[in-house]
Amino acid sequence: MWELKEYRIAGSIGEAVAMMRRGPGKGVYIAGGTDLFLFPPACDYVVDINHVGMSNIARTPDGDLFIGAAATLHDIATCPLVTGFAGGLVSAAAAHCGNRPVRTTATIGGNLCNALPSADLAPALLALDAVCYIADEDSQESLPLEEFFTGPRRTVLDGRLLVGIALSAASGGWRAAARRLTRSAEDIALVQVAVALEIDGDRVGAARIALGSVAPVPMRAMLAEALVEGELIANLDPDRLADAAAIAAGECEPIDDHRASAEYRREMVGVLTRRLLASVLAGSTDTSPGTDNEGGAA
Amino acid sequence: MTDFVNNRAGGAQVGRNVTKIDAFKLARGEPVYTDDVHPAGMLWAKVLGSPHAHARILDVDASRALALPGVVDVAWHRQVKPILHTRAGQSHPEPSPYDTVIMPDKARHMGDRVAIVVAETLAIAEQALGLIDVKYEVLPALTDMDEALARTDVLVHEVADPRGIAEGGRSNVAARIDKQVGDVSAALKTCDHVVERTYWLPRVQASHIEPHVAISWLDEDGRLVVRTSTQVPFHLRRILARILELKEADIRVVKPRVGGGFGDKQEMVMEDIVALMTLRTKRPVRLEFTRTEELTSARCRHPQRIVMTTGVMNDGTIIANRMNVTADTGAYGSHALTVQGNTGQKVLPMYPCANIHFQVTCLYTNNPISGAFRGYGAPQGCFALESHIDEVAKVLGMDRLELRKKNHIRLGDTDPLSAKLGEGREGLSRVIRSTGLETAIEMGCDAIGWTRKRPPSAPHLRRGLGMALAMQGSGIAGVDWGAATVKLNEDGSVNLAVGATDIGQGSDTVLAQMCAQELGISYEKVRVLSSDTDLTPFDVGAYASSTTYVSGGAVVKAAQQMRDQLAGVFAEKWACPAGDVVFGDDNVSCGPDKAMTMAELATHALYAAKMQPAATASHMSNESPPPFAAQFADVEVDPETGEVFLRRFVSAVDCGTPIHPGMAEGQIEGAVSQAIGYALFEEVIVDRAGKVKNPNFLDYKIASALDMPEMVTILVPTMEPSGPYGVKAAGEVPIDGPAPAIVNAICDAVGARLCRIPATPERVWRQIKEAGE
């Protein structure tokens, strides 16, 4: 049981950070609490950030998608703004997290700030060049999601608050697909791969291959991306895709644990990358081929 | 022998889906479970578990813990009399070795009891654990079965069982079986083909929702009361009396509602701890396991390695079968002999032949403790045999369904093993007097589409079908028995008191249905009290698929006896022959003009005849008729990732007459969902040092609703002459077949034979690679 000493409810973003900085002792932010209650940290107080106006999902006038850090995974899985963005890549990732009761309270901010290598939203967001907005007491900064994670369970935050995630209007038109492998339907992923391609006539523009659960932090396979980016689609034959997949497999740094071996994880990065590239090029945006066991967004 | 055929009275209380007797209070969340009610002044207990898999506990210094405000008592081995016993909840004399004491002077697995703390709050008790200083002499840990067998210089148990039923003190063997019918070695030489394969079964945990929890206190007469989540209240009372040196008369065990047991509560996992601490402190004491403690220190299904050797002729006739089992009982020998006995006894008779050889070596190791778990050894044996039958068919080039049809046991056949192998002694011979197996196979094949396999749902997937046959028992023949008391009240209602233990499976409901049926009253008129050792008659408890078949027999007999008494009272009042009195629809009558309601007759009995209509009856069966199951899996496999997608699962089960068809189906579907985890992802992973690597539900995966396939469940009723209303059992048989059916389907899909479960994506992927090489 997690025995809370002090529960502070913030009314605004600035107040949340101020409450966090005030001390005494160690504090943690709480959003949905679904991660916190699994492994309750030792702390002197918690700061509730559910009432600071960060649960909004919106399109800006120039078409960017903004998702507030306190938006729930269920909202993300079902909001038309997200399901209609880049083939619904982000909403599908949210829909595959845990189960419906968890998704009702779990937030995107918690998923990212918990910073597990297996965070399910990370590969999809990395594949769409997500930018994070971070607030301090009286300043804001933004940085690419790749730079947000600094290690397993570690981020750049250092007491600051993640306010939200922005995806550029351009990436909303990318074709994308993702897959995660698990043992049972509700499981921490063994391997996650998300692929997003900008299709520009007969050419691939931007190419993104993002991986999860195969390195200390969610990562992009940039060497593999380079093999695809800017290429004529006609040149991307099965051999070329297999090469890219093999390079992606080489880029990751998986470990052995009781769930799966590093060898299997690495091989699966190759298999999934190859298949996802092919299906995205073929125009399919199916995020989970053949796996109706993974549970839907409803 | 009691034959129950044609014992139906009026009305139709059995065979229909009445409202489960405890449904509303459970749904409303009433305080019905052990931990829902805390007596005043209750202390909280915690167990200090050993950090070593094998270590002598040289000294325990609890002074720092006792100095912590709120800590009331700490107990360890020097303070507790070591009386050897087994914690297995079995009939006296137990066939499990006496290798256990309340507080051991040697820890035999990580988490084994080192000290018990009781404190005013749980937080203080937890904090106190860290303040207990223990001196250990660390010993080499035996965590591998073969190493445990090979070594006699390191012994998990140095003291022999006083009754000599295990090799403690001499070797690490906890149980051996070597039984043969015919001569397998000789017969194998005459066969056209001999097929031998080795199969491996994992350690899995029952994962009941309600963990082990017990609360004890001294009542106003100074008697010990233990309220606990158990399957075996009467065995508990007997064991507690012996090891605490109390009289049975001074112990009362009460079982409230139980949130699942699956065999894991056919064991005294913690009741001795709370009782001991209550006796020491004279205060109520409560202990509940965390999920981590469940996965490290409760009981698991025995891991096994099974070598199957089968001799067949070209036409598919099975001539000889040998099953050689090596099993890991872990730190203690609870159910070591009998679970392993079942691995052969409940499985090999499926294909009777003249030559059967069954061998077991069950080893003590420093791994978590194995014990009873739904199926009780049969799921392991069934996995090996039913995988093997597919392998034999492949060698023969014969259809696997045809091979099964040609050889499976039939009506009138004698079970070749049962006479040789009972519950730890010679058994009783068993003849099949009812079977719906042929029908089950036919209906199951039809439901799965055996001859019209569907195409894969996507080009990168492969589709496969698999099947398995299973049989089990209905109670332990000649051993299991139960008693029931019925008593009539003036409003025509009946109190039914049974020792039988409802642990969520619904036995209170079906026993009430049977009672109502015999008395010709409606089910709603029956009030059931179950499993309170002060207030209900004896029953061995809820295990071995015995309750409906065995305890149900006691209920029927008791109700019949009371009905005879009532017929006498009625006959005297109305001056008619007692034999002509008819019961039904809450009325009693003799001809058209002599009639009264049951309430009127009861009022007459109590206030005019001045007698209490009541009866107690006992029932035991010398038979254990097998229920049968034919189970089928339809899977898709992704050959590149090794993922298995279970699309449809069909169970066709002959459990005799279903008293409550809805609950019988529930038993089947629950068993299948548990077995899906066994087949695909459940495994308690223990490292070489004896540490459980995944002691939580984040890492130890059990199946959830999202893992369920389309489930088709078919009841195939038969009329078993030895069972009340023709019942057999339903609780265990459906957990046997799913794992082999699923693995056979995987093999059908991708040509790779998994001889080891769970069939995780990585294992399937590796096997496919190996098969391709």
Ligand SMILES: Cc1cc2nc3c(=O)[nH]c(=O)nc-3n(C[C@H](O)[C@H](O)[C@H](O)COP(=O)(O)OP(=O)(O)OC[C@H]3O[C@@H](n4cnc5c(N)ncnc54)[C@H](O)[C@@H]3O)c2cc1C
């Ligand atoms: C049964 C179950 C199944 C699950 N299945 C999955 C799954 O399939 N995939 C998956 O990825 N996860 C899964 N999770 C984990 C978890 O639900 C998700 O990671 C969820 O998104 C966390 O969000 P939360 O709002 O509950 O986080 P919280 O528990 O509230 O917070 C998590 C961490 O993030 C910090 N934090 C939260 N918000 C902010 C912020 N805005 N700024 C700074 N720090 C912040 C908190 O201080 C804390 O350290 C599961 C959890 C459970 C209980």
